[in-house]
Amino acid sequence: MRIPFFSKKKKANETDEILLALDVGTRFIKAVIFKRDGLNVKVLGYAKTPQQSNSMHSAMIVNLQNVISSTDICIGRALSAADKIAGTDLGLPDKVILGIAGELVKGVTIVADYDREKPNKKIEQKEIDDVMAQVKDQMFDQVKADMSEELGLNEAQIEEISTSLVATYLDNVKLDNPIGFTGSKAEYSIYTTFSPSLHLNSLKELADKLGLEILEVVVEPYAIARSVKGSHDQAFSGIFIDVGGGTTDIAVVKNGAVMGTKMFAFGGDVFTKRIATDFKVELEEAEKMKLDYSNQKLSQKQAKAVQDSIQKDISVWTEGVEISLAEFEEIDTFPTQMYFSGGGSILPDIRRGLMSHPWLQVLPFAKFPKMEYLFPNQLEGIDDQTRTLIDQSDIAPAALALMIRN
Numbered sequence: 001m002r003i004p005f006f007s008k009k010k011k012a013n014e015t016d017e018i019l020l021a022l023d024v025g026t027r028f029i030k031a032v033i034f035k036r037d038g039l040n041v042k043v044l045g046y047a048k049t050p051q052q053s054n055s056m057h058s059a060m061i062v063n064l065q066n067v068i069s070s071t072d073i074c075i076g077r078a079l080s081a082a083d084k085i086a087g088t089d090l091g092l093p094d095k096v097i098l099g100i101a102g103e104l105v106k107g108v109t110i111v112a113d114y115d116r117e118k119p120n121k122k123i124e125q126k127e128i129d130d131v132m133a134q135v136k137d138q139m140f141d142q143v144k145a146d147m148s149e150e151l152g153l154n155e156a157q158i159e160e161i162s163t164s165l166v167a168t169y170l171d172n173v174k175l176d177n178p179i180g181f182t183g184s185k186a187e188y189s190i191y192t193t194f195s196p197s198l199h200l201n202s203l204k205e206l207a208d209k210l211g212l213e214i215l216e217v218v219v220e221p222y223a224i225a226r227s228v229k230g231s232h233d234q235a236f237s238g239i240f241i242d243v244g245g246g247t248t249d250i251a252v253v254k255n256g257a258v259m260g261t262k263m264f265a266f267g268g269d270v271f272t273k274r275i276a277t278d279f280k281v282e283l284e285e286a287e288k289m290k291l292d293y294s295n296q297k298l299s300q301k302q303a304k305a306v307q308d309s310i311q312k313d314i315s316v317w318t319e320g321v322e323i324s325l326a327e328f329e330e331i332d333t334f335p336t337q338m339y340f341s342g343g344g345s346i347l348p349d350i351r352r353g354l355m356s357h358p359w360l361q362v363l364p365f366a367k368f369p370k371m372e373y374l375f376p377n378q379l380e381g382i383d384d385q386t387r388t389l390i391d392q393s394d395i396a397p398a399a400l401a402l403m404i405r406n
Helices: 064-086 125-151 197-209 220-227 268-279 283-294 300-326 348-355 392-405
Strands: 019-024 028-037 040-050 095-100 106-115 158-170 173-175 185-196 213-219 238-243 248-254 257-264 337-341 370-373 382-384
Touching: 019 064, 019 392, 028 064, 028 392, 040 064, 040 392, 064 197, 095 197, 095 220, 095 392, 106 125, 125 158, 125 185, 158 197, 158 213, 158 257, 185 197, 185 257, 197 213, 213 220, 213 392, 220 238, 220 248, 220 257, 220 392, 248 300, 257 300, 268 283, 268 300, 283 300, 300 348, 337 348, 337 392, 348 370, 382 392
Parallel strands: 019 095, 040 382, 095 213, 238 337, 337 370
Antiparallel strands: 019 028, 028 040, 106 185, 106 257, 158 173, 158 185, 238 248, 248 257
8 A cells, every 4th residue: 555655653751660561362361571671671570371261262352351350360470470580579560562463453554655845854753743644634544444344344443553654765765763864755664553443442441450551552463573683674574474372463574664464363273173173172182282292292193193183274274374465465576584473383284384385376475485483582672581481472472562662
């Protein structure tokens, strides 16, 4: 989507207070207690707590009271860990960065460009603010109308989550911040997100019931894409695939700019349910079997049986990734690096399924994509005092904490 204009989002106040990041997922709630430390984020406490049954559906809250109870427990555990590390009672955080995901969350990137009337005048915040106002006037109604038609909702039921400047070019030179520069042609890439009001309001209600002030609601695949080391650089391009329990979230970064995000309602729980059906066991036992299979704890015979079960659905999941990527209509050539995160990505069949997919035949890839798992040490500016942010499932909550720097 291209139009002539945009603006820069205001930064959160830089403080040394204790803050909270919350990832309210389909299967787990994850809480990060942290504070800013210069340009870094210092993690003081981390905890994850299982959701109660029937609390979430495809990353949306369907039983608010259950989620409030589980979130309260999770925050308490994270804070207890933080108190031990700090050696003192830190007190309850009262500000939170909330993650949002799910197939009903839509993220689009608008490329806004214009010729400046006074090329020799330095860019000021007011100029960018004026551009932003024009973007909202010209495009947001159309974006909401498109979403309304796609989701079958009234436009009044769709709400803007946030809008962020993700890349700036002045006379074709990429800048971290255009303020104070001169030039004749300005181009901004703006990432804006929308969600059904019901989805967004349930998170706001969760924060309110817990006595938390929301600093920002952030789309989780966007947070991941912005947090990886080097992802802001013009030379960086990549496809981020975060596999949760209820959904798979995708972000595409090209030349240092987030091109958009897509999500579809197919996560690790589908494979768990398939195992439960095939082996005639309860979901809890099926989940354990899936994890034991992923961690190579099963016998060769058992592993083969579980793999055969998973294979019945893996091609459908892979096609979901393909369909989601095909919706990025303005991308002429896709990045050839894929990054995996999320608890569901631990399943080895996820990577094998993508590696066997005919990408060169179905989408415009210059060459077959490489596959790489993401780990928290690949995020920019994380100082993990807890030493518990260790695997792919910890990426999203850590990335949310890093959004305080934006």
